Amino acid sequence: MTERINRQWLLASRPVGMVSASDFEFKQAPIPELADGQYLVRNLYISLDPTMRGWMEDRASYMPPVSIGEVMRCSTVGQVVESKNPAYAPGDIVSGLFGMQEWALGGQGFMHGTPVAEGTPLTWPLGVTGITGMTAYFGMLELGKPERGETVLVSGAAGATGSVAAQIAKLKGCRVVGIAGGPEKCAWLEEKAGLDAAIDYKSENVEERIRALCPDGVNVYFDNVAGPVLEAALANLALRARVVMCGGISGYNEEEPPAGPRNLMNVVIQRAHMQGFIIIDYVSRFPEAAAALLQWVREGKIVHQEDVQEGIENAPETFLRLFRGQNIGKQLLKLTDPIDL
Ligand SMILES: NC(=O)c1ccc[n+]([C@@H]2O[C@H](COP(=O)([O-])OP(=O)(O)OC[C@H]3O[C@@H](n4cnc5c(N)ncnc54)[C@H](OP(=O)(O)O)[C@@H]3O)[C@@H](O)[C@H]2O)c1
Helix, strand or coil: CCCCEEEEEEECCCCCCCCCHHHEEEEEEECCCCCCCCEEEEEEEEECCCHHHHHCCCCCCCCCCCCCCCECCCCEEEEEEEECCCCCCCCCEEEECCCCECEEEECCCCCCCEECCCCCCCCHHHCCCCHHHHHHHHHHHHHHCCCCCCEEEEECCCEHHHHHHHHHHHHCCCEEEEEECCHHHHHHHHHCCCCCEEEECCCCCHHHHHHHHCCCCEEEEEECCCHHHHHHHHCCEEEEEEEEECCCHHHCCCCCCCCCCCCCHHHHHCCCEEEECCHHHHHHHHHHHHHHHHHHHHCCCCCCCEEEEECHHHHHHHHHHHHHCCCCEEEEEECCCCCCC
């Protein structure tokens, strides 16, 4: 090992409203020594996920908040460089919550690595075959239950989760309409991801466009954004529609939570089923989802895109890209390449 310095980003302050780079502090720390049972991971790729915005808040959620002064929690793929744990050997590639830093000690608390199978592209376990892909898989199939010939609507459709959810519905024989921000994303959805139509929520009247594109109503709505787009979708539900509540990114940086959809009564009128979920509910079935996604991607049945920025110093700015809508597909940050060990 050449350098014994660990460059890391700590949570400096709890954001009020829109998160900014100044909510993080850049620090150089020594690489810690290994104790028995631990292993040292060198992070190769960092995953930036909207849920990290929630972890910055001091409130109860499905995971505890990150403390002020703590390394910002995030998923990474890394290489085991040293090990005092018989389950991990130098050279192994693992994914886990190893944080916004160059080096991490595995084997304690959240820091347990999942082995990455040899031959799998290093970035996939953070995206299309990882948490976002599996969120799409379980959300769409278990909650959305799309049937052949039905109409499926997906918001955040050019993102990591939405793009996979939409294509899974296509695989199930549905007519799929995606909602995304901007002409470039809409073109990608129609031309590369094979969706039947796309709506640009930044320049179009979403409620009217859904009505025009889904004249018999929406059977499955997979929601990643909430807010006005959710309201537009609820206005167009078909009888016995399923509404999959996956996320609500439009509200993540709001100081005050917005009022709920004004037309929630449509859920009653249309006898719809609206359900939220968190991907960790499905941990025991991760191998099934990862295998199915891997096969679909390898067969070219699911296309996916990654936005890969570079350099640990750019981690906060790369995180902010999610809230500016700058990413198409999975947002990642590359730190380094694996080495021969
Ligand atoms: N339930 C779970 O277990 C689970 C697991 C993973 C992710 N999620 C949720 O899934 C959603 C997507 O996550 P992801 O990781 O796949 O991220 P992503 O969709 O790849 O990236 C975020 C996208 O959100 C859109 N966005 C940002 N601000 C917005 C706003 N104010 N209104 C509408 N859209 C906005 C942007 O796309 P546009 O350019 O199209 O605006 C941006 O590219 C998030 O809500 C996340 O919290 C839930």
